Amino acid sequence: MNEHFGIRVEDILKIPIFKKCRVVGGVDGLNRIITNVNVMEVPDILPWIRPGDFIFTTAYAIKDDVEAQKILIPQLAKRGASGLAIKSQRYIETIPRYMIEAANNLSFPLIELPVEVNFSELISSILTQIVNRQASFLEHSVKVHQQFTDLILNGGQLDQIAEALTELIDAYVCLEDLINFRRVIYPPELPGHIMSLFEKNYTDIQDFYRQEINIEGTKLESVILPIIVEGQQYGWVQAIAIDRDFSLFELTTLERVCSIVALDILRQQNVTQVENRYKGEFLNQLLSSPEHNEKVFIERSKTFGWDISKNNATLIFEVLPGHEKKLKIKQQDIKSQAAILLKNYCDRNKLRYFLVNNDEGIILFLESDLVFANNNIIHQLKALLNYWHVTIGIGNGYSGIKGIKKSFREAKLALEVGKYLFGSGQVIYYRDLGVYSLLLKNTDIAELKDFVQEMLGPLEIYDLNKKGELLKTLKTFLETNCNVKETAEKLYMHYNTVLYRVNKIKELIGVDFNNPDQVLNLQVAMRLLEVLERFNKTT
Incomplete structure (x- = not known):
């Protein structure tokens, strides 16, 4: 987006000092962007031309060289210059026809300057516009960055970032977090054709991507910016405007928000890891504790939103590589990805649960009624992990420390024995093992x-x-x-x-x-x- 830090050729013509200047060629290129100004008074200026340069000249250096006049505009266009302004009636009477034709063919702005105008005043007026524009851009950029940084520091979540962004740019917004499997769309209620664009996979996009779409006569502009952290794509920011183009400030806002979303993704990842570590330590203590400590552990379990005094069933997930190529990212190991999906499902459905990802597998405790009275949930949990080869062992439901220990042992046995009895990739209930649970329970x-x-x-x-x-x-x-x-x-x-x-x-x-x-x-x-x-x- 750096080319937008300058000013369009057509805009400089609106500056009062350019009032008497006349466009003689390349009208179709007036939207070219000027980022710098240069003066040509020597014939070998071409090596010093940079993209975005607008050139002023009296043509003195090439006044007697027709060949140099013919190749000047094609060479300037090739190097990315934004336009050429020639002061005629000094060293050349009029701008040659062949230069005008070259400008038209290449859509390269060619401007004739009146003899009385001063180069320094023209250059100063353009640079003032560019500097003011960049200063305004910088001020806006800092303001946006500060606004979203404050939002993050005050505990703002991804949905609040999306809402604030929507208000700033007046567009539909989608924030995609590939690490923590989060997607926030704002506003929540939006037309179906917009939703279909947000549901596309943009993992292949590694740079700013802008496209114009026409749907049933309505013009949409879609902008996608990938969120890159240490060379890995962690997600993307997408915005869609209707019947208009995004302005420079809006594009800048989107660019700044990418870094803010990256911070939120990393923050959420760290929170999940710390939370899992604390839960893992609690579960280890629970499984190794004597029953007389039950009251203490019941209270501690409630700090995790879990009540071990109620009937809980244990589910242990063994997650192995399968069809993970369908998945969008590869930054995390598959168990971590699967655990996040399970956690998001339980949160989304407001379930009372306790989940730990450790060496045993992914261990999920759910209220017994949810597990045994509603097979739907088990099927949904397994379907959720269809990227991989998943086997689930399920223990019976019990309450208290003794019951949790028993359910855990049963789920572990169901997983270990069941996959040999029924094959891996199954949902195996301990109660379905029958006599095998006795035969294999404590034998090498x-x-x-x-x-x-x-x-x-x-x-x-x-x-x-x-x-x-x-x-x-x-x-x-x-x-x-x-x-x-x-x-x-x-x-x-x-x-x-x-x-x-x-x-x-x-x-x-x-x-x-x-x-x-x-x-x-x-x-x-x-x-x-x-x-x-x-x-x-x-x-």
């Missing part, structure tokens, strides 16, 4: 493998070497309460084939199917085999 995986190998190892070896199906037959045989006829029907086999296989099983593992204890051991081993097979696939 290696010990379970040894037990399964002792009970079923010979059958696995036989099936592998002989390409047999003894394990499959045993599974069905146990499911039918050791009934050979029913097993044959279920497996679509001849009765004698099943009988042969059952006898082979007896021979290999020495089992007596008339002994209830031995049958129970086989049933347990078969169930554990299924769990361990899933475990092997996921590790």
Whole structure:
């Protein structure tokens, strides 16, 4: 936006001292911006021309050089000069036709100055306008920066920043925070076509972006400024004006607000991290404390907006890389991003909750009724995290320190065991584990493998070497309460084939199917085999 710090060529023509000056060429370029003034009295001035320079000359240096006259305007235009003013009737009688044609072709302002005007007065009048404009711009910039800085220092939030910005620039405003997953639009009620523009993803924009849009005959100007912190995009500021263009001051205001929004994003990120650390310390103390401290912990929990005296259920989220490429940013690890999304959901729906992001996963405590009486919430929470591969373990609802500990253990077991039973990416309730919760609760995986190998190892070896199906037959045989006829029907086999296989099983593992204890051991081993097979696939 630096080019707007100058003054347009058409505006200098309104200054009284330019009253007798005449535009002889390049009328279409009168909107070019003058940021500096230069005087040409030597033929080799071109290397010293800067973009935005407006050139005054008597043409003395090139009065007898037609070729130099012909290439002057194309060369000035190429270097980004804003215009050329020639004082005629001194060293050249009139401005040559070929210079006028070049000015018209390049939309490069060419102005004829009357012989009596003084260069120093012309230059002074232009520079005064530029300096005044820059001073006004600087004053406005400082005022805006101070206004929004005061707002932040006084605890102002993103929505208050958006409201103040809207009042200043009289436009629709959207502030996007990619780090903390916040989006504020002001005013809240706005036309659908404006909302559709705010819902677009602008993560690819790395610099000031301005576009004109026409929707059903209405002209919109959209301006997007990315919020960049240490080379990373943290969000953006977008403003939309209707049936007009943004002024220099409004664009400056938007630019200044970007740094203020960046401060708010970083502040919110730090608040979240500190809050999570305090909550994590509280939860660790709670899970390791004796029950007789319950009253103290009930009061402490209320400072976090949580009441452990009520029935609470534990949800533990395991969040693994999945489809995170759909996500807008990569600055944070996926657990932190997921935790912010869950927190925002709970706040938005005014839920009583307690959330911690630690080594165990993302741990969320919710009132039991919300979890078990309304499956909708669980589905919404999982859908919220569809960027990633998410497994959720859910414990039963209990109250008090003892209950919180129990629910936490159940949720942890549901997560650890359930993903091997049912596969990862599921919502697993502890109550759905059934007998598996007892089998796997306090036993080492290696010990379970040894037990399964002792009970079923010979059958696995036989099936592998002989390409047999003894394990499959045993599974069905146990499911039918050791009934050979029913097993044959279920497996679509001849009765004698099943009988042969059952006898082979007896021979290999020495089992007596008339002994209830031995049958129970086989049933347990078969169930554990299924769990361990899933475990092997996921590790």
